[in-house]
Amino acid sequence: MKKLLIWLPLGLFILFLIVFAGGLIRPESKTIPSKMVGKPMPAFALAPALPGKPGVSSAALANGQPHLVNVFASWCVPCITEAPQLDQLAQAGVPILGIAIRDRPEDLARFLQRHGDPYRAIGSDANSNVQIALGSAGLPETFIVDGKGIIRKQHIGAINPEDVPGIMSALGEAAK
Numbered sequence: 001m002k003k004l005l006i007w008l009p010l011g012l013f014i015l016f017l018i019v020f021a022g023g024l025i026r027p028e029s030k031t032i033p034s035k036m037v038g039k040p041m042p043a044f045a046l047a048p049a050l051p052g053k054p055g056v057s058s059a060a061l062a063n064g065q066p067h068l069v070n071v072f073a074s075w076c077v078p079c080i081t082e083a084p085q086l087d088q089l090a091q092a093g094v095p096i097l098g099i100a101i102r103d104r105p106e107d108l109a110r111f112l113q114r115h116g117d118p119y120r121a122i123g124s125d126a127n128s129n130v131q132i133a134l135g136s137a138g139l140p141e142t143f144i145v146d147g148k149g150i151i152r153k154q155h156i157g158a159i160n161p162e163d164v165p166g167i168m169s170a171l172g173e174a175a176k
Helices: 002-025 077-091 105-115 129-133 161-174
Strands: 067-072 096-101 121-125 141-145 151-156
Touching: 067 077, 077 096, 077 105, 077 161, 096 129, 121 129, 141 161, 151 161
Parallel strands: 067 096, 096 121
Antiparallel strands: 067 141, 141 151
16 A cells, blocks of 8 residues: 555656646647727827838728738748738738838838738838737737728738638628
């Protein structure tokens, strides 16, 4: 009996490790619910990130038309992955506004020249203030905003080809 009691702490520790590792390998949910969905866009006005292209403001999002607001950067590798899908959405008539995070105009211009420019306007968020106000955890992130300026959906990560129909559907719902 004494030998069993000696091994009991080790057995409990191994059991704890197995349960802990199982939770890391198979999390309960892969979706992260946004606290911003259903709320108005935070008030902001960003200067243009590039000469010749307008900046972005929260007031411009309440013009009666739904928009995609894409938070991105030229140094963001997953932002390259989603570029073709953003171009596809823009060609379908979706108004896309960009918020460039901690980016330099020359790097941004090079990125858009290389990967396409689906943006009607791009605001410069040099200090990530708007990104933080949106509760954005990383790049890229995309928000569907209805015509009243209310966030209807948040897409975390790159937009992949299989995400486009869901985004189009959410835009249709935001237009109602």
